[in-house]
Amino acid sequence: MxxxxxxxxxxxxxxxxxxxxxxxxxxxxxxxxxxxxxxxxxxxxxxxPVEAMREATARVLRDAPREALQYAASEGYGPLREWVAQYLAAHQGMSVSSSQVLITNGSQQGLDLVGKVLIDAGSRVLVETPTYLGAVQAFTPYEGALEGLASDGEGPRPDAFAGAARGARFAYVLPNFQNPRGHVYSEARRAALADIARGEGLPLVEDNPYGDLWYDTPPPRGLASRWPEGVLYLGSFSKVLAPGLRLGYAVAPPALYPKLLQAKQAADLHTAIFNQRIVHEVLKSGMLDDHIxxxxxxxxxxxxxxxxxxxxxxxxxxxxxxxxxxxxxxxxxxxxxxxxxxxxxxxxxxxxxxxxxxxxxxxxxxxxxxxxxxxxxxxxxxxxxxxxxxxxxxxxxxxx
Ligand SMILES: Cc1ncc(COP(=O)(O)O)c(C=O)c1O
Incomplete structure (x- = not known):
């Protein structure tokens, strides 16, 4: 250089x-x-949803203006964390407690926190071929060694996955409508990858910002529901509400959560509570399903x-x-x-x-x-x- x-x-x-x-x-x-x-x-x-946001903002400023403008908890706004846990149970078949939900500044921050907490210089990190560019950008400064897994139209090939799994820190996977390739993992591929990961003790980081945007049939359930203790799940409100809110979430196995939280505290203390309260206000009306x-x-x-x-x-x-x-x-x-x-x-x-x-x-x-x-x-x-x-x-x- x-x-x-x-x-x-x-x-x-x-x-x-x-x-x-x-x-x-x-x-x-x-x-x-x-x-x-x-x-x-x-x-x-x-x-x-401009009108819903306008009304929710007015309600937040009317009902809880001081709380909405004050510093707040690093974990995120309690009712929003609860909403996320329930949404994931209903839509992803995931059984998570709200205490496992960390509200982040978009899932992009989740990727950076993952890098900060899980990657040492030289750590092997497995990614898809091709993969989300923003994840490469987030992981690379932590000096890991990113390895591209041979992938086909259904995601990483199980043979490649099994061959590379041993000794890697984690694999970063995008089972639903990946950015950039748009493909979806089949049920068989999900089952195979979850089995290999569990068998090899290879943690997974599952990034799912597009999972709700299916046009023909809903995708099979994700990897986090198949191996809850081995998968760190990232979700986002960017594609289903608005990206300018910068609201996403990480769902971490309980043992990992405190370190992610400490990393988040050092990064920004907490995600904007004003935005979190407004979004919770919008969501609690139950509009999201129709909106999606x-x-x-x-x-x-x-x-x-x-x-x-x-x-x-x-x-x-x-x-x-x-x-x-x-x-x-x-x-x-x-x-x-x-x-x-x-x-x-x-x-x-x-x-x-x-x-x-x-x-x-x-x-x-x-x-x-x-x-x-x-x-x-x-x-x-x-x-x-x-x-x-x-x-x-x-x-x-x-x-x-
Ligand atoms: C696969 C993937 N992950 C994460 C992100 C980051 O999204 P956000 O930080 O807006 O939640 C994007 C954005 O395009 C993406 O495509």
Missing amino acids: PEIATAPFTLARRTARMNPSVIRELLKVTERPGIISMAGGLPSADTF EAIRTRYRAHRDAMADALDRHMTGLATWQRPVGGMFFWLELAGGVDATALLPKAVEAGVAYVPGAPFYAEGPRADTLRLSFVTVSPETIDAGVAALARVIRESGMPRR
């Missing part, structure tokens, strides 16, 4: 492993007006529009799986086209995507890219995919 001139400050060794998020940098270019951007990882702002159903209906139409557009324009130029949930299509370009090199041409042609390479902990594949289908209208999706197909074809790809 070249020395960075920060004198009189000397940077800690770990900063050499910190990098700007490639995606956040890219988004600055791709979000210019007039560009059809399928690059963002954002939920659609049209789904935010409305998001599903909306996103399903977008997913279908992108599937049709890809069939129409991209056949022969790339391969993909139709996602049954989440927000993304993952494309593998035919003929080894480099998606990073192609991006400036795509932006010139008025369309943007995220190249796939940054999502790999090891052995990046340049011929991959991620398309979000939730923030662009179904009509515009067709125009965007058509423009992208033209750019790929003009790059010297074989014609269909």
